[in-house]
Amino acid sequence: MIKFDEDRSRFPEKNPDGTNIIDLESGRFTHLWQGPVHPGITGNMSLELIVQGDEVMSCKTHVGYLHRGFEKLMERRRFIQCLPICVRICVPEPDFNEYCLCATVEELAGVEVPDAGQWMRTLLLEMARLQGYLMWLGGISGALGMGIIGQWTNYGRDLILDRFEEITGGRVYHMHMMPGGVRSMTPDGFNQRMEENLREISEILKDVHKTMIENTVFRTRTVGTGYIDPLMVNKYGITGPNARAAGILRDVRIEYPYLRYGELDFEPYLGKDSDIFTRTLVRYNDTLTSVDLIRQIMSKMPSKGPFMADMPNMLHFKIPRGETYIRAECSRGEFGYYTVTDGSGYPRRINARGPSYTHGVSLIEKLGINANIADVAALMVSLHIYPPEIER
Amino acid sequence: MKTLLTNLKKRHDITASKLQRNNELFVTVPNNQAVSLVTYLRDHEGFSHLVILSAVDWLEEEVFQLTYLLNNPELKQDIGVRTLVDRNEPVMESIHHLWEHSATYQRELFEMFGISFPTSPRMEEPFILEGWDGPPPYRRDFDTLKYAEETYFPRPGRTTNDVAAYMKEKLYPEDDND
Numbered sequence: 001m002i003k004f005d006e007d008r009s010r011f012p013e014k015n016p017d018g019t020n021i022i023d024l025e026s027g028r029f030t031h032l033w034q035g036p037v038h039p040g041i042t043g044n045m046s047l048e049l050i051v052q053g054d055e056v057m058s059c060k061t062h063v064g065y066l067h068r069g070f071e072k073l074m075e076r077r078r079f080i081q082c083l084p085i086c087v088r089i090c091v092p093e094p095d096f097n098e099y100c101l102c103a104t105v106e107e108l109a110g111v112e113v114p115d116a117g118q119w120m121r122t123l124l125l126e127m128a129r130l131q132g133y134l135m136w137l138g139g140i141s142g143a144l145g146m147g148i149i150g151q152w153t154n155y156g157r158d159l160i161l162d163r164f165e166e167i168t169g170g171r172v173y174h175m176h177m178m179p180g181g182v183r184s185m186t187p188d189g190f191n192q193r194m195e196e197n198l199r200e201i202s203e204i205l206k207d208v209h210k211t212m213i214e215n216t217v218f219r220t221r222t223v224g225t226g227y228i229d230p231l232m233v234n235k236y237g238i239t240g241p242n243a244r245a246a247g248i249l250r251d252v253r254i255e256y257p258y259l260r261y262g263e264l265d266f267e268p269y270l271g272k273d274s275d276i277f278t279r280t281l282v283r284y285n286d287t288l289t290s291v292d293l294i295r296q297i298m299s300k301m302p303s304k305g306p307f308m309a310d311m312p313n314m315l316h317f318k319i320p321r322g323e324t325y326i327r328a329e330c331s332r333g334e335f336g337y338y339t340v341t342d343g344s345g346y347p348r349r350i351n352a353r354g355p356s357y358t359h360g361v362s363l364i365e366k367l368g369i370n371a372n373i374a375d376v377a378a379l380m381v382s383l384h385i386y387p388p389e390i391e392r
Numbered sequence: 393m394k395t396l397l398t399n400l401k402k403r404h405d406i407t408a409s410k411l412q413r414n415n416e417l418f419v420t421v422p423n424n425q426a427v428s429l430v431t432y433l434r435d436h437e438g439f440s441h442l443v444i445l446s447a448v449d450w451l452e453e454e455v456f457q458l459t460y461l462l463n464n465p466e467l468k469q470d471i472g473v474r475t476l477v478d479r480n481e482p483v484m485e486s487i488h489h490l491w492e493h494s495a496t497y498q499r500e501l502f503e504m505f506g507i508s509f510p511t512s513p514r515m516e517e518p519f520i521l522e523g524w525d526g527p528p529p530y531r532r533d534f535d536t537l538k539y540a541e542e543t544y545f546p547r548p549g550r551t552t553n554d555v556a557a558y559m560k561e562k563l564y565p566e567d568d569n570d
Contacts, residue, residue, distance in 0.1 A: 064519070064522050239441075255465070323459075325470060338444050338459065362495065
């Protein structure tokens with residue numbers, strides 16, 4: 001049997017400031033690109049790795065493959081024209097963009113959304129979170145060699161997309177929220193069909209628990225890997241499930257209840273080990289919470305009533321000079337829009353803050369170092385990075 | 393939030409302030425006091441989470457507005473520290489020593505607005521616009537349409553039609569009345 005030298009204290013050699021000494025000329029290092037196209041990430045992003053043996057010595061994020069300049073485009077559009085643009089900032093989970101933009105316009109213009117409209121928005125956001133988590137469960141299982149689980153969860157996601165199609169007419173991009181409310185309430189018989197889907201998704205989630213979370217291979221590879229120190233949470237701007245896995249409650253739904261979340265009964269799962277396995281558990285339990293929340297919303301939501309406030313003609317709508325920040329909890333963490341208006345019909349500046357901006361650049365560059373090269377894909381997925389929201 | 397504002401007024405020259413919501417406050421400070429105010433808020437007032445670092449181009453007033461949006465997770469409060477930077481010489485002190493991810497924001501602001509943060513790590517490395525050699529594109533005086541027309545058009549085989557004339561030609565070619 002081959003024995004390796006277990007004393008790693010002198011390997012690799014370090015600079016006085018603790019960084020690894022990397023000399024590509026020495027022939028001891030390999031320069032490697034992970035990405036930009038690989039199944040671990042929804043979108044295109046690459047990690048530039050320098051490895052020695054199977055250990056990563058340096059990790060740098062490269063984005064820009066998807067830059068479409070949306071923030072600049074929106075400065076030249078009226079607020080209503082921004083809606084079809086803003087949803088594309090985060091491709092797999094676009095509803096949070098709609099909500100943040102609409103809530104910004106409403107706050108700055110002083111519009112009150114009717115009760116039914118608020119409930120409808122809560123339902124849409126929770127459905128978006130559920131389908132985002134189902135997609136993620138497929139991602140983490142795929143990154144660790146269990147591709148079939150991804151096919152089950154993506155089937156569950158498709159069921160939710162069917163319900164989205166039924167309400168809004170679109171599967172991925174919905175644009176169902178408008179400044180002032182929503183376009184419509186749920187169609188007849190929606191609750192029953194949704195309940196059937198939720199039952200089916202719960203069955204899938206039970207199978208996922210048996211085959212993935214209780215799987216020895218999965219546990220061996222993820223327990224203890226990709227540890228995030230709780231002290232790093234504020235220093236690196238970590239939010240959402242990644243912070244909750246470290247035992248720190250960061251959930252906008254609880255901390256800053258928006259829409260109708262204050263009237264719902266739920267408690268997010270808090271982990272403590274802060275490794276890939278705990279992050280998986282947090283997201284798995286959040287998926288179950290999400291299923292429960294959709295049931296609660298459907299039982300409490302009024303089926304009738306006004307869902308849209310009286311709004312002036314949006315094409316001639318002007319918003320006085322001001323600025324605000326609106327946040328919402330998406331499946332990856334805190335999602336927010338910082339908007340500045342200047343009194344014209346156009347926004348002066350809209351800056352979208354996606355959680356991937358901090359997780360996908362500064363955090364992964366730190367966590368990637370000294371990771372095993374086989375764990376890099378799982379590490380990337382476990383942080384739940386969507387590159388489109390880094391570059392907008 | 394009012395106590396906080398009174399507190400801050402004793403230490404820094406707050407030139408303007410606005411309470412946007414009951415837990416969201418925006419204050420404006422002179423350029424040279426912004427970083428000390430942000431440091432004070434982080435270390436003594438519990439604003440430990442940097443939510444966003446953003447810039448706004450006020451072209452008419454010849455300034456960039458920088459906004460440091462901080463969040464206090466204990467008291468659930470937000471504060472936006474605004475400061476103005478001269479548009480003709482946009483240089484600002486870096487805050488990368490306070491939050492690791494602020495270096496990423498500063499890298500983006502240098503690339504998109506041309507605001508320089510000396511000492512910020514890897515600031516001059518391209519972030520999103522690899523291979524870009526034009527002016528910083530998020531400035532208000534950069535016209536995207538004009539740039540695209542000059543750089544990418546006319547492509548061979550691509551034509552632009554007047555919408556009304558084209559519809560008339562395709563749909564109602566015999567109809568002479570407008």
